[in-house]
Amino acid sequence: MPFHTCPICRKRFPYKKIENSPDFPFCSRRCKLVDLGRWLEGEYVLPGSEEEDSEKPDADKDKEEE
Numbered sequence: 001m002p003f004h005t006c007p008i009c010r011k012r013f014p015y016k017k018i019e020n021s022p023d024f025p026f027c028s029r030r031c032k033l034v035d036l037g038r039w040l041e042g043e044y045v046l047p048g049s050e051e052e053d054s055e056k057p058d059a060d061k062d063k064e065e066e
């Protein structure tokens, strides 16, 4: 049986067990949330993508025209 390694906790488990799981490719919801948190923290930001930061949503704060 093929095994899959959780990208978060490095835990190995039978692939068949998770391929139908909503948490795939993670072993559990907890690891899925950990991965999401890393995304939000910018840990996965790719090199060279910093130019896109120039379009910050914060710009909308300057539009207080009321």
Ligand SMILES: [Zn+2]
Pocket (backbone or CB within 6 Å): 006, 007, 008, 009, 010, 011, 026, 027, 028, 031
């Ligand atoms: Zn895991």
